[in-house]
Amino acid sequence: xxxxxxxxxxxxxxxxxxxxxxxxxxxxxxxxxxxxxxxxxxxxxxxxxxxxxxxxxxxxxxxxxxxxxxxxxxxxxxxxxxxxxxxxxxxxxxxxxxxxxxxxxxxxxxxxxxxxxxxxxxxxxxxxxxxxxxxxxxxxxxxxxxxxxxxxxxxxxxxxxxxxxxxxxxxxxxxxxxxxxxxxxxxxxxxxxxxxxxxxxxxxxxxxxxxxxxxxxxxxxxxxxxxxxxxxxxxxxxxxxxxxxxxxxxxxxxxxxxxxxxxxxxxxxxxxxxxxxxxxxxxxxxxxxxxxxxxxxxxxxxxxxxxxxxxxxxxxxxxxxxxxxxxxxxxxxxxxxxxxxxxxxxxxxxxxxxxxxxxxxxxxxxxxxxxxxxxxxxxxxxxxxxxxxxxxxxxxxxxxxxxxxxxxxxxxxxxxxxxxxxxxxxxxxxxxxxxxxxxxx
Amino acid sequence: xxxxxxxxxxxxxxxxxxxxxxxxxxxxxxxxxxxxxxxxxxxxxxxxxxxxxxxxxxxxxxxxxxxxxxxxxxxxxxxxxxxxxxxxxxxxxxxxxxxxxxxxxxxxxxxxxxxxxxxxxxxxxxxxxxxxxxxxxxxxxxxxxxxxxxxxxxxxxxxxxxxxxxxxxxxxxxxxxxxxxxxxxxxxxxxxxxxxxxxxxxxxxxxxxxxxxxxxxxxxxxxxxxxxxxxxxxxxxxxxxxxxxxxxxxxxxxxxxxxxxxxxxxxxxxxxxxxxxxxxxxxxxxxxxxxxxxxxxxxxxxxxxxxxxxxxxxxxxxxxxxxxxxxxxxxxxxxxxxxxxxxxxxxx
Numbered sequence: 001x002x003x004x005x006x007x008x009x010x011x012x013x014x015x016x017x018x019x020x021x022x023x024x025x026x027x028x029x030x031x032x033x034x035x036x037x038x039x040x041x042x043x044x045x046x047x048x049x050x051x052x053x054x055x056x057x058x059x060x061x062x063x064x065x066x067x068x069x070x071x072x073x074x075x076x077x078x079x080x081x082x083x084x085x086x087x088x089x090x091x092x093x094x095x096x097x098x099x100x101x102x103x104x105x106x107x108x109x110x111x112x113x114x115x116x117x118x119x120x121x122x123x124x125x126x127x128x129x130x131x132x133x134x135x136x137x138x139x140x141x142x143x144x145x146x147x148x149x150x151x152x153x154x155x156x157x158x159x160x161x162x163x164x165x166x167x168x169x170x171x172x173x174x175x176x177x178x179x180x181x182x183x184x185x186x187x188x189x190x191x192x193x194x195x196x197x198x199x200x201x202x203x204x205x206x207x208x209x210x211x212x213x214x215x216x217x218x219x220x221x222x223x224x225x226x227x228x229x230x231x232x233x234x235x236x237x238x239x240x241x242x243x244x245x246x247x248x249x250x251x252x253x254x255x256x257x258x259x260x261x262x263x264x265x266x267x268x269x270x271x272x273x274x275x276x277x278x279x280x281x282x283x284x285x286x287x288x289x290x291x292x293x294x295x296x297x298x299x300x301x302x303x304x305x306x307x308x309x310x311x312x313x314x315x316x317x318x319x320x321x322x323x324x325x326x327x328x329x330x331x332x333x334x335x336x337x338x339x340x341x342x343x344x345x346x347x348x349x350x351x352x353x354x355x356x357x358x359x360x361x362x363x364x365x366x367x368x369x370x371x372x373x374x375x376x377x378x379x380x381x382x383x384x385x386x387x388x389x390x391x392x393x394x395x396x397x398x399x400x401x402x403x404x405x406x407x408x409x410x411x412x413x414x415x416x417x418x419x420x421x422x423x424x425x426x427x428x429x430x431x432x433x434x435x436x437x438x439x440x441x
Numbered sequence: 442x443x444x445x446x447x448x449x450x451x452x453x454x455x456x457x458x459x460x461x462x463x464x465x466x467x468x469x470x471x472x473x474x475x476x477x478x479x480x481x482x483x484x485x486x487x488x489x490x491x492x493x494x495x496x497x498x499x500x501x502x503x504x505x506x507x508x509x510x511x512x513x514x515x516x517x518x519x520x521x522x523x524x525x526x527x528x529x530x531x532x533x534x535x536x537x538x539x540x541x542x543x544x545x546x547x548x549x550x551x552x553x554x555x556x557x558x559x560x561x562x563x564x565x566x567x568x569x570x571x572x573x574x575x576x577x578x579x580x581x582x583x584x585x586x587x588x589x590x591x592x593x594x595x596x597x598x599x600x601x602x603x604x605x606x607x608x609x610x611x612x613x614x615x616x617x618x619x620x621x622x623x624x625x626x627x628x629x630x631x632x633x634x635x636x637x638x639x640x641x642x643x644x645x646x647x648x649x650x651x652x653x654x655x656x657x658x659x660x661x662x663x664x665x666x667x668x669x670x671x672x673x674x675x676x677x678x679x680x681x682x683x684x685x686x687x688x689x690x691x692x693x694x695x696x697x698x699x700x701x702x703x704x705x706x707x708x709x710x711x712x713x714x715x716x717x718x719x720x721x722x723x724x725x726x727x728x729x730x731x732x733x734x735x736x737x738x739x740x741x742x743x744x745x746x747x748x749x750x751x752x753x754x755x756x757x758x759x760x761x762x763x764x765x766x767x768x769x770x771x772x773x774x775x776x777x778x779x780x781x782x783x784x785x786x787x788x789x
Contacts, residue, residue, distance in 0.1 A: 085727055091751045098531040120531060267734075270727040272619065272639075279622075405752075412727070416734035420640035423735070438555065439752040 048331050050338055052080040053104035055089035056269075057293050058159065058321070059355035065347055069338060076334065085269060086110050087408055097124045103326045105335035106342075109156055111146060111320045112404035115237060117156065118149045119401045126325045127153035131336045133344065142396040143360045147322050156322030157343040158360035160351070162288030163390035164226055164312040166196070167295055171306050172211055172283035176203045182381070185310040193224040193253045193313050200262030203283060213262040215273060215282040217254040217419050218411035220263070223286035225250035226397075227314035232407070233400025239440065241406050242433065246397070254415045255425045265419040267412070274298045288318040289387045292356035296377035305379045309386055315393035320360060358387045365391060402440050409435045517766075524759035531753060543760035556761065558736055559744040560768075562646065566721070566740060567714030569650035570657075575706060577658050582665035583691055596666070599659035611652050611723040618648045642737040645724070649738055652720045657713070661706045668702035669695060704780045708773060715769055718742035741765050 052060070060066055066078045081104065083089035090113050096102040109117050117125060128134055129152075136144040139158045147156030166189075170180040178199070179185055188202075189195040197220075200213035207213070214220060225231055228246025233239055241247045257263050264282045266273040276282060277298035285291060287309060295307055323339040325332055341347060345363030349370050352358055356375055359365050365388050373384030414432040417423045423431075524543055526536040547556045585595060602610065617624050618638035626635050636644040672695060680690050696703070717740045722729040725738070730747050732739025739747070741761060749758030 087727065087730075087751075091730075094531060094753065095750055098533065267727050271615070272621070275619075275622065408751075413731055413734055413736075416728065420637075420734050434554075438552070439754075 047075050047077070048334060049077040049079055050106065050331060050335055051104035052078060052106045052108075052338075053083075053089075053093070054080070054108035054321075055083045055086045055110070057290070057297070057355050057357070058082075058108060059293065059351040059357055060342060063347075063350045063354040065342060065350065069341060076338075078338070090404065094121075097121060097326065097328075100124075100328045103328045105325065105329040105331055106339050107324050107326055108159070109322050109324050110404070111322070111399070112407055114146050114156060114322055115233075115399045115403060116401045117322075117324060118147060119237070122149040122151075122153070122155065124327055125155035126327050126332050126336065127155065128157060128325065128336055128339070129154045131340045134340050138345070138361050138363060140360055140362060140365075140391070140394075142394075143320070146396070146399065156324045157339050159321045159323055159343055160290060160348070160357035161360045161391060161394070162226075162290055162317050162319035163358060163387045163394060164223060164314075164316045164318055165287045165289075165309050165386055165390065166284055166312050167287035167291065167307055167309050168284045169280065169282075169303075169306050170308050172208060172280065173203070175208045176206045176283070178203055180308070182308060182310050185308075189313045190311075191313055193220070193227065193250075194256070196220070196313055197253060197257050197260060197262065200257060200284075201260055204260070204262050207283070211280065212264040212282045214257065214284045214286070215264050215276065216266045216268050216416075217258040217263045218415040219268050219286050220257050221250050221254035221411060221415050222318055222407070223288075223312065223316070224253040226288075226316040226318040227312075229395065229397055231397045231399070232403040233398055235398045237398065237400040239400055239402050239406065241410075241436070247410075251410070251415075251425075251429070255418060258415070258419050259425075263419065267416055269294075278302065286312070286318070288320075289352075289356055289358035289383075290319060292375055292378065292383065296356075296375070299377075304377055307378055309378060309381050309383060311386065311390070315390045317391075317394045317396060352384070356383065358391060402436075405439055406436055409439065520759045520762050523756055524763050526756045528755040528759075529753055530749065530755050533755060536756070539756065543757050544764070546757065547760060547764060555736060555739075555744060556764075559732070559739050559741045562732065562736075562738055563715060563717065563740045563742075566646050566650055566653075566717060566738065567711065569646060570653035570717075571707075571710045571714050573650075574654040574658050575661060575703070575710060577654070578661035578706070579665055579696075579703075581658065581662035582669055583695065585662065585666050586669045586695075596663065599662055601659070602656050603660040605656070607656070607719040608723055610656055611720050614648065614652045614655075615724055615726070618651075640733070640737075642735075645733060645738045649717075649720050649724050652724070653714070653717065657710070661710070664706055665699060665702060668699040672698040700783065701780075704776065708776055711772055711776070712769060715765060715772075716742050718746065722746075741768075 052066075054060075061080060066080065070076055070078055083092070089108075090110065093103075093107055093109075094116075129136070134154070134157065136148070136154055138144075140161065143158040143161060144154060147158065148154050166185075168185060173180050173185070178188070188199040196214075203213040225246060228244075228249060230240070230244055230246045232241040232244065232247065258265070264276060266276055266282075275298075277295065278300055280303070285295065287295075292309070295303070299307065323343055325335045325339055329335055343361070345359060345361045345367060348357075348359035348361055348364035349367040352364075352370050353373055353375075359367070359370060364370060370384045371388060372382075374380060375383045410432055413435055414428050417431065418425055418428050523536070525538065525540060527539050528536050547553045581599060585592060585599070589595075618626075620626055620635065620637045620639055623638070625638070629635060638644045638648045676694050676698070677690055680694050685693065721732055721738050721740055721743055725731075725733055728734050730743065730751055732743050742765070745758045745761040745765070748754050748761060
């Protein structure tokens with residue numbers, strides 16, 4: 001009796017433990033996630049909340065677009081979360097996409113990563129071609145092409161583009177004996193970014209003590225690279241940065257700027273860089289249209305009227321972004337409608353007049369509000385005209401899946417290392433090759 | 442689990458819980474000398490009772506063990522399994538077998554450079570932050586141990602840094618250490634030096650260690666204080682009768698008496714230092730993930746994160762995680778041996 005009861009007891013014990021485990025899985029599991037209605041059941045009466053995740057300054061809140069939309073759609077509430085640093089934003093977004101949770105209904109994607117979104121991640125986003133009012137032809141042809149997958153699905157709606165110019169401080173230029181007139185300044189470096197470095201040497205010779213010609217060699221690298229027809233990847237989207245003449249050219253420009261000591265050696269989009277605007281530490285910053293918003297934000301009232309904008313050595317594009325709707329979202333239909341509305345020409349024009357992000361739609365670029373725009377902060381500078389005319393001349397380079405990764409390595413671990421530690425450029429380039437091989441391989 | 446089945450499971454488990462409660466409560470509510478029961482069920486009931494007595498303890502301790510299995514043991518083993526594969530973060534289900542290749546890569550003379558660099562940084566930042574921290578904590582605790590005015594307030598004040606968030610503390614220190622406009626360099630420029638706290642290796646590591654030290658000194662001081670309070674007073678009286686100064690009392694009475702506690706804090710601080718992540722990440726701002734532009738303060742935990750998330754190579758990140766565990770076990774073993782050697786003469 002005793003001997004037989006032991007195994008039975010053990011069995012009963014096991015069942016008891018197992019029974020309590022069912023309770024445990026809920027006890028120490030996650031909180032209450034009760035899926036409400038499924039996707040697309042958004043009748044007119046349902047109250048829903050849409051979330052928007054973006055980075056940097058997209059300007060939707062600043063231009064009052066969220067309020068405008070919710071006023072027109074009383075059943076919709078909009079929540080937004082913004083990450084300052086685009087790199088950190090993307091790292092978090094890929095993690096969420098991999099897990100299929102923690103995603104906002106609308107997620108912004110930067111152009112450097114759009115090839116990954118249309119490639120490896122294509123299955124994670126909804127096709128937006130069928131959304132009311134969306135027609136790929138609304139955008140500049142290359143812009144909508146960048147967000148189109150191999151099967152022809154349009155997964156991102158273009159927000160803005162980054163036609164390149166150079167923003168400069170008139171007061172610092174004057175002190176260094178350089179011209180201050182827009183056309184004259186543009187002549188200093190017309191045709192080639194290496195001339196920009198030459199102008200920097202002229203500036204530095206007579207500069208006000210403690211100021212530099214430009215803010216960062218890595219910013220200069222990005223600007224010089226944006227002018228090249230071939231960058232990190234070839235037409236097939238394969239990584240060719242090691243032998244790309246474009247990358248070599250931009251690298252040489254950045255290195256020569258660092259060695260000529262014309263750069264303040266800051267990393268862009270970081271606190272010390274933000275502070276340096278207010279302290280007037282540098283006289284120029286490469287200036288895609290979205291940069292104007294950052295300049296006015298960080299230079300503050302003290303810098304008002306001191307900045308002006310001149311044409312870049314070569315017409316090019318740096319940056320810009322897209323709005324995507326992840327498939328994991330609960331309200332894909334409503335999210336797509338909101339994304340379409342936010343990226344429509346009228347709304348893009350409003351954003352431009354508020355924060356300077358230039359429209360990526362053909363209609364947006366033609367809006368009188370854009371063409372005749374003068375950003376309050378830049379005095380009488382015809383910013384709209386400068387950027388819109390540059391936009392017409394943009395010849396985009398092919399982009400590949402790994403472009404964003406390589407860009408981060410070159411700017412943060414290559415050029416910045418030379419700037420901060422005076423590392424030998426040849427050695428820095430070897431480091432870049434090693435790091436890229438490690439990250440991509 | 443779909444919401445509906447999940448809810449069912451919740452109901453289910455609630456029922457189980459109620460049943461368990463009743464089962465546990467029944468013997469108390471109904472004495473066993475109940476004569477109205479028929480003999481048949483009595484056999485059953487006594488067996489139930491026996492089962493209850495034997496099994497209840499297991500059921501009561503099960504929650505911890507099951508939670509530990511689900512959230513401690515399983516992730517540990519799974520990480521080990523992952524580290525033997527090539528895994529893409531975005532497609533974690535498609536794993537390809539690599540064997541020990543990820544580990545070989547860490548030890549490789551050429552390809553393991555970044556790992557060695559991270560290991561070195563972890564050691565130097567660990568020493569720079571742990572040693573001064575524990576020494577200062579010991580001194581602080583010794584001071585707080587005396588009868589002084591406002592002792593209660595001081596004890597709370599000492600713990601305040603521990604209560605602040607890592608992010609808040611680090612961001613303040615980043616401002617203080619700003620090479621151009623920071624308070625620290627303003628003071629140092631009075632004696633004619635201006636270290637670049639952000640870019641240069643040693644200054645950056647010292648700055649990061651300062652944040653760690655500032656946060657944890659008070660916490661360790663309170664642990665030491667608690668240990669000091671339990672040192673018998675007559676030891677001090679005897680020592681002072683023998684003419685021992687305060688310093689001698691501290692070195693000859695206090696420190697030997699709280700040696701086990703010192704060992705404990707050393708172990709815990711070492712574990713903390715090995716896992717250092719938030720401070721260097723936030724200190725570096727935009728280049729925080731790579732621990733500075735030249736990886737000059739990239740710790741092991743940061744390297745693991747960089748591999749697993751920005752580079753999306755989960756398998757390699759898992760290998761770094763397991764290497765960290767092995768390193769910790771090694772350090773723990775060394776500390777244990779030291780402790781045993783220290784104990785031996787006392788007992789002998």
